[in-house]
Amino acid sequence: MEKVVRGRRATLAETPAVLPLDQILRGDCIAQMKALPAKSVDMIFADPPYNLQLGGELFRPDGSHVDAVTDEWDKFDTFAHYDAFTRAWLAEAHRILKDDGTIWVIGSYHNIFRVGAAVQDLGYWILNDIVWRKANPMPNFRGTRFTNAHETLIWASKGEKAKYTFNYRSMKTLNDELQMRSDWEFPICGGGERLKKDGVKVHPTQKPEALLYRILLACTKPGDVVLDPFFGTGTTGAVAKRLGRRWMGIEREGDYIAAAEERIAAALPLDESALATMQSPKSQPKVAFGVLVENGYLAPGTMLVDTKRRWQAMVRADGSLSSPCGANGSIHKVGSTVQGAPACNGWTFWHYEAEGALKPIDALRQTYLLATQP
């Protein structure tokens, strides 16, 4: 039985044509996710309802009203309901995700701790928590607490050993050649981006497109399928379309769906050349060290040294190195052997002498790539 189910799921996953791509599915997010095939989605972005402690009104996951809580039992009852709802949709999300897919969930202190605990309990592996610092948060009018100036996002893979997409180079480029940190600053959604109808905002918690832009750019590839089970007014869909990703949205409210469809129809995709600049260097052609020797960029017999000239090694005709202490092999192997280190990047460790200065052999690789790339 299990075998059959697995077989069926695998078949569906291999036929993504059955996925309702670039569409909004109307209905309950758990029911709609159940109808999607297993392991079919590359990324999930979820902005679930907070539903807790707000305005004294409490709602169950099914939308029914919870009477005002007056004692501890009711309070626990409410948390339990919220937890059950959270675990139900997170479990479906886990089933739908490809094995190398990731999930993002956003929340505030009202719900994010419960969501995070559920994420861990369901076997997801948290990769980062990200803080969205609001440039222009609403002040605390009564002066009773700190200004609530941030929201929290959780980024998780399907499990501890799971692979995942992270466009490290794109993020570093976006952050002015420094590693992207876990704290991001964006203004809250307003201005022309904020959807309004008759002057009234369509959705109370519309997220800024810049936030989704960074998330999709960091964790998906062009053509990947992104699901948003709490679609709202479709920020995820609009940004996905712009970035050349496929999307699916689930939403219950007709007003939100109408606004989202209009918005996404108007969104303009970036052209392919713009998307191409976001590729990671891993997709660059690899250059073997030996190719540099073959092509005369470095003559056999040249002596290489580290920056402090503590160690040296000679370049041999086949692109291997030979050190005076007897170590032989690749630039990486000899580098790690002479240092007694577990690993070494030979490209940055070994240097050659040019015009009286030491340059890393990686510079030669870049020269070669520039000369040979079309």
Added chain:
Amino acid sequence: MEKVVRGRRATLAETPAVLPLDQILRGDCIAQMKALPAKSVDMIFADPPYNLQLGGELFRPDGSHVDAVTDEWDKFDTFAHYDAFTRAWLAEAHRILKDDGTIWVIGSYHNIFRVGAAVQDLGYWILNDIVWRKANPMPNFRGTRFTNAHETLIWASKGEKAKYTFNYRSMKTLNDELQMRSDWEFPICGGGERLKKDGVKVHPTQKPEALLYRILLACTKPGDVVLDPFFGTGTTGAVAKRLGRRWMGIEREGDYIAAAEERIAAALPLDESALATMQSPKSQPKVAFGVLVENGYLAPGTMLVDTKRRWQAMVRADGSLSSPCGANGSIHKVGSTVQGAPACNGWTFWHYEAEGALKPIDALRQTYLLATQP
């Protein structure tokens, strides 16, 4: 039996002289907390183990070794074990706290979601989550994730309706006359503040004093009792002593205790005049606007404006204002009248020109208080 125990505890709570103030209690934090009387502590700051679950060894790109947290006290077999531990100490903390006390807990994504869920389940009421943005975090050496550049703190009262101390005015003053936000930036603990023995750090996760300074300043009054059940090298005790608060610490490791005792003994309390500037405005003597005029801080005839120079008003000799549109009266009355608003805090609404810049008249009140308080 239970009744007797409660009776004893209640008695102890009414006789706080029995509290082991300004001392480190050696032993397990749960056992030691059980020995403390109920409702006896004004604030708890807790820096529990994070349950990091680190894998193998990590090396920097230059081959050097990363000194990770490998201590036994951070190891838990499963999430269930960690949760049981967390709920046990949080429950004792709840019993010990006064009804108007608050608790602070710090953690990272490894543990903070579990801690936060437990805090809510035990009946605490979360007031804020605070993000400590590290000015100089450790980079992600492998380029596999976002730089983990922050930690999260939870601030909670004993329950939804509980009162608590929040020195709003102190925080606003500390933040250059803007409301203190939920994201704080500090460097990690280093320099002369970092405790070392024979060149080796005494504790792997010593917290910066600036962090505790802000917390104690925000949420306690002079003389309040602060408990730290994971005392480590005593940052909480050192800052509490500096700020004129009483403290208690619980710690298992003798090495940490020895370092903490030496450190706290060397800490110098601020003198009372410095502490006085941190008082909340409610306990400050009120200053009438007219007193500032009387004392020459603002000359009659001076023009006041709002930040955007949309409205102006003239200072009269009796401390009342007069606006060109005909409104007369107190700084608050004229402020609300010109705006057509139901109310207005004239101290922050009206500004005067000084050195080419606009400053709120509240700044003059603060100057006056500093000059006249004993």
Added chain:
DNA sequence: GGAAGTTTTGAATCGTGAG
């Protein structure tokens, strides 16, 4: 002694793929 350059280090869940 001070300026300038070098080294060290911090709560870290830190590869991939062929054979």
Added chain:
DNA sequence: TCTCACGATTCAAAACTTC
């Protein structure tokens, strides 16, 4: 499932060294 080769990867602050 294990082993091995290949190869990709770091920021800010403080401490330390050199000139």
